[in-house]
Amino acid sequence: MKFTSEEIHRLAAEFERRTPQDILQWAADNFGSRVAISSAFGPEGLVVIDIAMRKVTPRLPIFTIDTGFFFKETVELIRQVEQEYGVAIERLHPELTPEQQAEKYGPELYRRKPDQCCYMRKVLPLQQKLPQLDALVAGLRRSQGETRQGARILQLQETAEGHRYIKINPLAAWSKEEVWWYIVSHQLHYNPLHDQGYPSIGCSPDCCTRAVKDGEGERAGRWAGSDKKECGLHTFAANI
Numbered sequence: 039m040k041f042t043s044e045e046i047h048r049l050a051a052e053f054e055r056r057t058p059q060d061i062l063q064w065a066a067d068n069f070g071s072r073v074a075i076s077s078a079f080g081p082e083g084l085v086v087i088d089i090a091m092r093k094v095t096p097r098l099p100i101f102t103i104d105t106g107f108f109f110k111e112t113v114e115l116i117r118q119v120e121q122e123y124g125v126a127i128e129r130l131h132p133e134l135t136p137e138q139q140a141e142k143y144g145p146e147l148y149r150r151k152p153d154q155c156c157y158m159r160k161v162l163p164l165q166q167k168l169p170q171l172d173a174l175v176a177g178l179r180r181s182q183g184e185t186r187q188g189a190r191i192l193q194l195q196e197t198a199e200g201h202r203y204i205k206i207n208p209l210a211a212w213s214k215e216e217v218w219w220y221i222v223s224h225q226l227h228y229n230p231l232h233d234q235g236y237p238s239i240g241c242s243p244d245c246c247t248r249a250v251k252d253g254e255g256e257r258a259g260r261w262a263g264s265d266k267k268e269c270g271l272h273t274f275a276a277n278i
């Protein structure tokens with residue numbers, strides 16, 4: 039890691055006054071092939087990808103964690119994004135298919151033990167990818183909800199295995215309205231489920247993603263009815 043913890047903290051504060059394009063340019067200049075965009079193709083990810091591909095470099099790699107439980111609308115959106123920018127998006131896969139998981143752990147593990155399901159289907163594939171990277175671009179926004187209020191534009195993180203990397207959240211300071219203004223004004227493809235009451239879209243089982251009611255928070259439809267708020271992708275590594 040070429041940056042110390044102090045340098046990352048200083049840059050994180052400085053980047054609060056910079057544009058997402060500047061931040062992504064810094065990432066591309068400093069990490070080359072050791073930085074990638076991680077996206078589940080929510081609104082923020084689409085904005086990050088558009089800025090990166092059109093204004094920074096189309097060589098910034100993009101990957102997604104294909105849990106095997108994508109909505110069909112998400113699968114189609116990924117295809118559209120690949121076509122729009124002429125890129126191939128890497129899919130990370132869990133070790134077991136949904137069918138193999140059901141055979142080994144019983145049906146609908148996501149309903150009974152969602153933390154275990156998320157760990158196997160999301161966190162482990164990312165952990166296996168991380169040794170290839172010194173920096174990871176994500177789409178966290180502080181205004182998404184209480185679990186994301188502390189998100190910084192740059193966060194130095196360390197896994198339990200001791201791998202250090204920088205998580206980059208170029209849109210940390212953006213509002214939901216700014217994200218949607220960008221999407222609409224740049225005519226980006228987006229998931230049609232957003233127009234059907236799903237502000238946040240994850241896996242397709244109804245216990246993992248449902249539409250929200252009027253007045254509910256934008257992540258209220260994720261694991262609704264349980265205490266679970268995050269899949270673990272943004273919480274398994276320690277901030278240092």
Ligand code: SF4
Nearest residue numbers: 148152155156241246
């Ligand atoms: S969101 Fe649901 S289906 Fe997807 S990995 Fe987590 S528990 Fe499993």
